[in-house]
Amino acid sequence: MEKATLLEWYRQMVLIRRFEQKCAELYQLGKIGGFLHLYIGQEAIAVGSIAARRAADHVITAYRDHGHALAVGTETKYIMAEMLGKATGVSKGKGGSMHLADVSRNFWGGHAVVGAHLSLAVGLALSESYRGTDNAVLCYFGDGATNIGYFHESLNLAGVWQLPVVWICENNQYGMGTAVDRASAVSEMIRKAHAYGMEGKQVDGMNVFAVYEATKAALQAVRDGAGPQFLEMITYRFEGHSMGDPLRYRTKDEVEKWRADDPIGILERHLLEQGIATQQELDQVDTAVDAELAAAVQFAEESPLPALEKLYTDIYVDSE
Amino acid sequence: MARITMRQAITDALREEMLRDENVFIMGQEVGVWGGTYAVTRGFYDEFGPRRVRDTPISEMVIGGAAVGAAMNGLRPVAEFMTINFAFVAFDAIVNHAAKLRSMFGGQMKVPLVFRAPGGGGRQLGATHSHTPDVIFAHFPGLKVVSPATPYDAKGLLKAAIRSDDPVLFIEHATLYQLRGEVPEGEYLLPIGKADVKREGSDVTLIGYAQGLQVAMEAATDLAKEGIEAEVVDLRALRPLDMGPAVASFQKTFKAVVVEEGHRSYGIGAEVVARLQEEAFDYMDAPIKRVAQHEVPLPYSRELEQAALINKQRVIDAVKEIL
Structure with a gap:
């Protein structure tokens, strides 16, 4: 892997981490409304897997979507503007934190009904299969989504039709506050993939290299005609489910244990210990990220609110 | 054709x-x-x-x-x-x-x-x-x-x-x-969200769509034999809802019956009646009636099922109540 690539992964992961920290801050100040779900702890998954895609491959995820939006390359300032409900936001202020999308980058959202977007992923994959391309879909979801009907119907139909989907289960151990083994009859998500004709693979979701390699192999398998693939990324969200989560369902010890496996720390140590980058180079990346974030917040703050005349726009195409 | x-x-x-x-x-x-x-x-x-x-x-x-x-x-x-x-x-x-x-x-x-x-x-x-x-x-x-x-x-x-x-x-x-x-043989398209007058008349306006429209047409045919001319408006789409022809007809007949197969409560009739009173209040000569499905889960037995559904006689009765 080239140094520039690794530094870019590091930059994206730090950007996501600090973006989320900034969002938490702005939420406490009342500048971000609604629900806010932070991706802290899971950065290696969005960054490593999206790095393995071609630009023509599609990305679709659930409501914990800031990391994916940043990893596909959507400009930070437009995402931040959406957080603040501004007209310049990626969704013009009509979507919010849970509904980011950037169709120009084949990023289709940001969906907040658990499991529903798996069925949309089937449709995206169908459209590529229908046209005879070898483009694929990366569809992300949490462990909690494996318990809803959409999951089973979608994995089944994708299997029946042999559609080009890589299902990426971000198993962060909890669906809201309910631990996997309290919500799922099997604790290994790949066992659910077996029912739909997929071998599945468990991956260390804290290690960006492992995520990248597994996704790359899965995408290649899809393009080679092996049908849909299933990756279970073992990970952990360091923060609560959303802002205001009382965190009564897990112990501090457990959180500390996982925090020792910080995905950014793992990459940082690798870069330094292998002599790929110097501390100074990493510090420069951190500084640039901070500057980018500060500019993004300023852009968002200074952007106009959506005009009230926009209330009735973008509902129907035919009336426009 | x-x-x-x-x-x-x-x-x-x-x-x-x-x-x-x-x-x-x-x-x-x-x-x-x-x-x-x-x-x-x-x-x-x-x-x-x-x-x-x-x-x-x-x-x-x-x-x-x-x-x-x-x-x-x-x-x-x-x-x-x-x-x-x-x-x-x-x-x-x-x-x-x-x-x-x-x-x-x-x-x-x-x-x-x-x-x-x-x-x-x-x-x-x-x-x-x-x-x-x-x-x-x-x-x-x-x-x-x-x-x-x-x-x-x-x-x-x-x-x-x-x-x-x-x-x-x-x-x-x-x-x-x-x-x-x-x-017709050749290709044609119809605009979505445009209601259509399916029968002209001057005594009462019947408003419906789909099966309800057909029931209204049957009722209109029978009413004509008694000298009552019903105008029948087909909504064709529920969203967007085009009230133009229904309002115009009501302004001519001053009386209306909404016919729908769905349940009466919160039905399309409720919406149509609300819009008629908003848009043509001064033309209202009588209560606007709703003929709709009874408030029951539809039973299997034919007689019971038919008793719960709309039919032309119920439309005719509603018309006669307000004429």
């Missing part, structure tokens, strides 16, 4: 659009090898092949959602729910996704799909298979809801629905599949 059945008109519309546009495809339960449970797509599997006529498992959630996903990326799915009753299982895909994505993502996406669903009561199928829930779907902005009453309208509206860049729920009343009507 040929007189063809509503089923044939729908088949013709689908086939013409499939031939015209490679992006149009059909998916649903038994649409392919079986030929459609109401035989609407008979022969399509042989003509167009499994790529464009796609049998699905009994999985309404993913039928709904996959149609949305395929449409987002530029295809024009016509996804069939075997009956509108099963569309309840896909309610989230329809109202939370098909209807919402364009707005929620600031206009970045369009969702040019058609959900087709036969529905309605009167076939002794019991309570869960006999709903006329059209108005529930029409509640949500972002969706268009169309339900034709004649073969001519069915063909022109379905072709327009397939070409629409917005999601359209196209509800076909199953008892109307055998209804015959005149349909």
